[in-house]
Amino acid sequence: MTTWLKFLAEQGAQLSAPVSENAASEVLSFGADTSVETARDNFVAPLTHLGLISAAGEDAAHFLHNQLTNDVEHLSIDEARLAGYCSPKGRLLASMLIWKTTDGVMLQLPREIQPGVQKRLQMFVLRAKAKLTDVTPNQVMLGLSGPAAATALMPWFPTLPVAIYGKVETAAGTLIRHPNAFEVPRYQWITTEVQAIEAWPMLTKILQPSGAAAWHLGEIDGGVPHITTVTQEKFVPQMINFELIGGVNFKKGCYPGQEIVARSQYLGKLKRRMMRASVTAQSAAPGTEIFSINDPDQPCGMVVNAERTNAQEIDCLVEIKLAAAESEVRLGSANGPALSFQTLPYPLTDPV
Structure with missing residues (x-):
């Protein structure tokens, strides 16, 4: 030490x-x-x-x-x-x-x-x-x-x-x-x-x-x-x-x-970007896959970083297919806890 x-x-x-x-x-x-x-x-x-x-x-x-x-x-x-x-x-x-x-x-x-x-x-x-x-x-x-x-x-x-x-x-x-x-x-x-x-x-x-x-x-x-x-x-x-x-x-x-x-x-x-989300879950770790309920068999992205905000909620950054972000997205599997997307402090602009 x-x-x-x-x-x-x-x-x-x-x-x-x-x-x-x-x-x-x-x-x-x-x-x-x-x-x-x-x-x-x-x-x-x-x-x-x-x-x-x-x-x-x-x-x-x-x-x-x-x-x-x-x-x-x-x-x-x-x-x-x-x-x-x-x-x-x-x-x-x-x-x-x-x-x-x-x-x-x-x-x-x-x-x-x-x-x-x-x-x-x-x-x-x-x-x-x-x-x-x-x-x-x-x-x-x-x-x-x-x-x-x-x-x-x-x-x-x-x-x-x-x-x-x-x-x-x-x-x-x-x-x-x-x-x-x-x-x-x-x-x-x-x-x-x-x-x-x-x-x-x-x-x-x-x-x-x-x-x-x-x-x-x-x-x-x-x-x-x-x-x-x-x-x-x-x-x-x-x-x-x-x-x-x-x-x-x-x-x-x-x-x-x-x-x-x-x-x-x-x-x-x-077609893919990083978004900020919160989730009520026991845990959420980098690398954990996320799933859209519209395509439950294939992951639509993964957790980049995550940290607990309180005893119930975790904030995270997730990389995701933008098309999937318009649907309900869940952590770990299509039956996992739902992600609630939050705003980022900068706009998600496209390349020029």
Whole structure:
């Protein structure tokens, strides 16, 4: 157990057991918190489920530019961007958040898929002057949400990033603005264990300490998907709206799967998209198939991400045939619990 996890346990954190060899323990809750409602604002949550890869060297940005779906070479120092890593068939192996540092480029993605993605990227470095390093053990990531987050962050970040995915750096680390969720601002703070442990008592005087579920739920409300082990190679980026949220640049040139991704964009109306839904169910996990009652024998899509909102309901992002979304859709089978579709914070537009 890391120093950070030991510290959190001392603060009353209830930790999950890792679900796989590569996954990390997640914070489930703090203290005697038995609330059936997942926090939506004014919280701070340790994001131990995320991993970080540092790409350093004079060719690092160029190398990644030729591997990922977004423009890395022209990424400015004061912003972060979403990006995908695709198979040659144009299917997403990973979704990630990237940003530049003085030393190179950082790639943030779920810890459970990080080792495999890092190993695959490393295979293609060849003669490029770029080195990929897992720096997760040296970093702590905190998710902060709500109107009180700005006040809580002020001692370390007097100026906050205003634009979505805007970034500021101080001696205390990196702060990135994330898309609003539940109509409140969200930030991610990437820092050292020492800084996080020092800051925690001050942060939790203003913000409620919460489990990672609060951050997951905010990502779902914001319509931001995350590829996990069970959904690797399931989706072309447009199937989970990745180009609508800034994760794909169609002018940057080649990368693995680029021709297929471009063809999906320019050859007519898309037939599959990602939608937000809620369901009253015992569980809903990524990779779970969904079914239209009009075609009960064939799945019409699958769950991309899901998180419980309270004891009865779960919010989820689902990839689905648009035609099926006009019918009643159920989780797990045509006899499963019904999905109730919700609005996304952005329109589902067709390619132009």
